[in-house]
């Protein structure tokens with residue numbers, strides 16, 4: 001038996017719009033972000049997707065994205081598990097800073113390393129490796145069993161917590177993950193084999 005795992009990065013947040021490092025800061029979606037979540041949900045609806053369970057982070061931008069998707073699918077009351085294991089990477093001292101100001105201060109290359117490298121921590125924050133160290137066990141213990149039982153599972157989370165999860169799912173290396181960017185509100189549909197490997201991947205953009 002194989003199941004389905006749908007990953008969605010939250011819609012545009014107020015700090016995405018302002019170009020600020022966000023991390024664990026709990027900011028709301030913008031109107032555009034809510035619209036992106038609705039548009040992603042309509043694509044799932046057009047494919048006849050319905051979920052058996054949903055997972056989201058402890059942050060409102062992911063939770064609201066999750067709820068909008070479930071509302072559009074007519075599944076508003078679906079069991080939804082919130083856990084901070086799915087939170088965005090903690091950006092530490094960069095949280096709240098403007099990304100262009102950071103580039104002006106520390107240089108383009110250093111900021112890119114902090115944002116996209118696998119094992120370099122931003123000052124006072126988490127590397128993608130650190131983020132993976134909380135996302136992967138949570139996936140293995142709490143989410144994957146539903147998929148392997150043939151369920152269809154929604155995960156509404158964040159750019160870097162999902163990059164960490166995708167790295168494990170697809171067996172990507174630390175070098176390969178540098179290039180992976182996730183658009184806001186775009187569902188990524190994975191069908192998994194019974195042995196938990198990826199059977200297919202479909203990006204609904």
Ligand SMILES: O=C(O)[C@H](O)COP(=O)(O)O
Nearest residue numbers: 020021022023088115159
């Ligand atoms: O936390 C943030 O600032 C964003 O959600 C993700 O930012 P990034 O694209 O710099 O990783």
